[in-house]
Amino acid sequence: MDFNKAKKIYLIGIKGVGMTMLAQYLAAQGAEISGSDGPEVFMTDQVLADCGIKVIERFDAANIPKDADLIIYSTAYNAQTNAEVAAALAGKIKTLTYAQALGEVFNQKYGIAVVGSHGKTTTTAWLGYVMNLAGLEPSVMAGALVPQFNGCSLSGDSDYLVVEADEYQNKLANYQPKAVLLNNIDYDHPDFFPAPDDYRNVFIEFIKKIPVKGFLVANYDDAIIRKIAAVNCRGKVITYAINQAADYVAYGIKSDKQRQYFKVKLGVGEEEPPPTPLLKGGLGGLELGDFSIQLSGRHNVSNALAVIAAGVELGIELFNIRKHLEEFTGTARRLQALGEFRGAVVIDDYAHHPTEIKATLSAVRQKYGRRRLVAAFHPHTFSRTKALFNGFVKSFGLADELIILDIYGSAREKQGGVSSRELVEAIGGQAKYIPTLKECEKYLRENVQRDDVIVLMGAGDIFRVGENLVKK
DSSP states (O other): OOGGGOOEEEEETTTSHHHHHHHHHHHHTTOEEEEEOOSSOOTTHHHHHHTTOEEESSOOGGGSOTTOSEEEEOTTOOTTTOHHHHHHHHSSSOEEEHHHHHHHHHHTSEEEEEESSSSHHHHHHHHHHHHHHTTOOOEEEEEEEEGGGTEEEEOOSSSEEEEEOOOGGGGGGGOOOSEEEEOOOOOOOTTTOSSHHHHHHHHHHHHTTSOTTOEEEEETTSHHHHHHHHHHOSSEEEEEEESSSEEEEEEEEEEOSSOEEEEEEEEETTSOOOOOTTOTTOOSTTEEEEEEESSOSHHHHHHHHHHHHHHHHTTOOHHHHHHHHHHOOOOTTSSEEEEEETTEEEEEEOOOSHHHHHHHHHHHHHHHTTSOEEEEEOOBOHHHHHHTHHHHHTSOTTOSEEEEOOOBOOTTSOOOSOOHHHHHHHHOTTEEEOOSHHHHHHHHHHHOOTTOEEEEEOSSSTHHHHHHHHOO
16 A cells, blocks of 8 residues: 555554554654553653654544544454454454554665564664664664654655564565565574474575565574575675674674774675775775774674674765764663662663573673672563573573563463473572562662662563662
């Protein structure tokens, strides 16, 4: 459908971060946007308010404007669980899922999709930020609040659209990308993908859709991506890695409490260097020189490499890539320092997979050294906790003290089959079971010491503990 003809759009489940980024983008394009959700306070509430978007905090079929041109609904709901979705699907107004709607918008642009198991949000926002400051005027949709965007999205005047594309429920089937950044493939969402091969195949089918004149930016530190990228992509394949052969290689990584520093080379080792006519301002030869970033952790050096490689391919001068890469300050819920509580630093992070937990704790150790690290983890979904149980058991080694809350279940999955208490027993040692957010906050208030570093992790609402702790 032509979204230019949809002047009045209603979104069911509008407070979800993906729905909010789409709502903000559509509002900036001139559409009249309204929507509904529950009464709970979401971190997206302020974004919607700042955009002047009306939100009804209850679900009722009567909420849907009779003169709406389009209804978009979150697949967190269906006709059996939500009266508005039932009415929309039974009515005459055009109705799309969130993924279908995002696909319609994306496919009408020069769509650049950022995909993978981890790092999508940061890489999407970072690339969009660099492109915007370099004058490419992209539109961008990232799955978190981006302070430098004043929301979750940017609406630019060019044909470029950079989107965080989620693989869950095979939403990727809705998108026809011109370019793809593929960060990693690490089995997840076991409630939808029965086995690792099912999960991997979604990414294979996606990169097969890249056109001959398109390009794939591929993380060659990932063993699966090294196997599948070149043989499945018809377009140009641009690779990156840390300390091993690829088109773009980061090496000499150093850090202090404020920044990470690293050097980048082109085409080191077995790979031939790519054509580089666009590297104006470069240092000549294979050396691209020194870079620095404000984000902690080795995983963010990898994310930065993806942005550098994509930026060069899009024709951005190296001087501008270097400058704007360094200016980027990150996104909400990704190693986000919320403030202090009695001299202890409080950090919130979205980590909900064993690989992400290890990366987060490693980044915190990198920045805060030997300070006592207190981690509180809110497991997200029973299916993930059960399928990746052994990985979770091994992922908290860098924490001095560990709190595990009750599992934050999904309405879409069968509850049970595993418990947080079982996880605590398997971890042993420093782990303790504290079931609720309220009890977790109480424990931290009573036990945190000055100079501690508190890291709150999970895809649910554990961030509320941190918000309460740092309130004056």
